[in-house]
Amino acid sequence: MVLTRDWKSTLVKSDRTIEDAVRSLDSSKLKIVLVVDEQNILLGTITDGDIRRGLLKGCRLDNLVHSIMKSSPSVVQRSMPIHLILEKMAIEKILQIPLVNEEGKVQGLFVRNQDAIDVVKRPNSMVIMAGGFGRRLMPHTENCPKPMLTVNGKPILEHILIKAKQEGFLHFYISVHYLSHIIERYFGDGESFGVKIQYLRESSPLGTAGALGLIEGGIQADLVITNGDILADISYGRIVDFHSEHKSDATMAIRTYELTSPYGVVKSNDMRIIDIEEKPTFRLDINAGVYVLSPGVFKSIKKNHAMDMPTFFQEMIQESMKVLAYPLHEEWMDIGRSDDLIIANKKYELNDS
Template structure:
């Protein structure tokens, strides 16, 4: 998301530079911006093409000091700001570069529109659990595997792969069991969809984590895992970055679920009434069925044995390895029942195949 190979360093100039220095720097760096620092290496401000032109129109010459053309109110962002938020700031402020600074206002990077508006290519694998029988979704799943059930004219699994592809993921592994041959026939090696697809074939159901024990070779970098029946606008790339930033063994995307009690609640202590609460709302985090795992977490699985994802998390916690929750706010829908399928049709269809509000 920031300029590659520290290229942004080429755009740094000291406070005592001249307009000639700025023009030469822009021609050399191709960044279309100069980052001005003081003697303490703190960001003093920025200079753009427009700042130079305005300075020349005011009577400055190319040997004039840059002091009067520095834009000192430059918008900056911290290193942990999400790609989505940086994009929003760029659009709202009509700018194409935003410096990244640390707590001491020292420059540590530079976001460029041309780079951040194009998702980075992700070498990380994405495993999709697509082996369930989908018994709650019958009769739709009697002769069709659940991940191939159409949503707005396209299989759920295809929506997931296309969504992840937009995030830069191209290496997919599908864990299959029930009517798995139909999934293989539809996706093949993935070339028809511009991605690579391999398969984990379960001889018997292995749960939401057990199939990962069949991964060969084991990944050498963190990988994303998602259930094959989750329709969501989650940013898989942001989830992966969150996992890496928190140095976790396992990360679980969680969503806030609210439930309102249908009755007024009476609070008591013994037989004494201590208070009332009219139809209180309970809030809790629910498992959204999307995860990131570090390769070492696979050591907690035994090849070919049943294991669900919460059990894997518990095993990691028992070894005092870090497991973290990624709070998601994006539209999300677990397509488990026929009425969920109807909701998914309405959520996806209005945006012509792009997932919409699945809440």
């Protein structure tokens, strides 16, 4: 445990928005936001889980932070011995705890050394969908499958695999079709990456859900599926835990997409204009291309039967299965066009500098 020097980067004023809290979480890397007033008196704390729960309840990123903050957080004072602080954090299962004075003013932040916490090997397998043609990325994909296009010197597929491995995922299925030999030659059986890889070879395109029918022997634990062209800061472990805790049959990661009209929108009733909104912004929840499925749903997937994942989710909804949304606030990119590839390389280059 350390009393971090960077604690001031976690401070967010109470008149700021949830979006400001997200930016603070991303920039400080301390995984907590301390909400304070003008005198830096602690009013509450915000973690990744608080943001996710707020989004699920309908909060928007432009809502104020008080709508999601934990208003009675655990705190410690300098008079408390270190061993008691550690014991308190262990009992409450928290990684960070604010240090405050008698008036409640923030004086620092204790953080448990996360590097010393062993990564738990997960029983879950992950499927990475890598069989698409990537037509919108031509000519880049003329001789290279889209998931093998490089971002900061590594294939997109490798970024996904390594991130999942760091969270304890060690068994992967990769669905392949277009230029599959390039993927298989690069990754092999996964031994050189410290994981196990099996290939789902599509003789013809089967779609995101249809490819799962090629898994032999079924699955014994919740399965994570991701598109092979997604770069995101998403924690695959957290979405699996969310899926499990809520006893979901199927979970889809969703992302808020904002679309601003370039025109003023006129609302009318018959011939009478009742309102004019200048260049309004519409917010839509979109499919982020990451899913978790429980073992029980696989009986619905037929072998060699083409089906995309949205269609499969629609079928499960119609069958009254428990289908949940997992809102993302993290950085997320769908590498679908040449411009996306350029932006991704610039972002990764900045993050490494």
